[in-house]
Amino acid sequence: MHLDQWYELWDAANASHIGMFDTREGALVVVRHSLAEFGQESIRSLVLTLEAGGDADPHVIAAGLNLATLAQGDGAVMAGAGGQGAGDRRTA
Numbered sequence: 001m002h003l004d005q006w007y008e009l010w011d012a013a014n015a016s017h018i019g020m021f022d023t024r025e026g027a028l029v030v031v032r033h034s035l036a037e038f039g040q041e042s043i044r045s046l047v048l049t050l051e052a053g054g055d056a057d058p059h060v061i062a063a064g065l066n067l068a069t070l071a072q073g074d075g076a077v078m079a080g081a082g083g084q085g086a087g088d089r090r091t092a
Contacts, residue, residue, distance in 0.1 A: 004053030012063070013045035024048070024061065031071040043068050 009018040009027045021027040027048050034042045046067055049058035062070045 006051050007061070008049050008051050008058065010047045010049065011045050012047050018046070020051075024050075028071040031067055035068055035071065040065065040068055043071075 007021040007024050007027045009021070009030060010016065011018060019027070019030065031043055031046065031048070034046075044064050047063040048061040048067055048070075050061055051058045061067075
């Protein structure tokens with residue numbers, strides 16, 4: 001992970017910043033937790049972006065149900081690898 005790049009999780013429905021993460025997996029842990037606790041409706045308005053330092057616009061990684069699919073797919077891969085590195089950098 002480059003120090004000038006990070007992942008951010010947003011709730012687009014109310015423009016709430018959920019958190020910043022060093023790794024994509026760190027953000028997906030939060031998405032998987034929300035899915036497990038509250039179901040798919042809880043992530044419909046979530047957006048995962050990759051941010052880079054400077055003036056670059058954020059790159060959208062996934063949003064809504066596509067984000068759920070990504071989180072569930074990564075979870076299966078990480079479980080098979082024997083761990084989850086949360087990677088949470090800072091949260092709002």
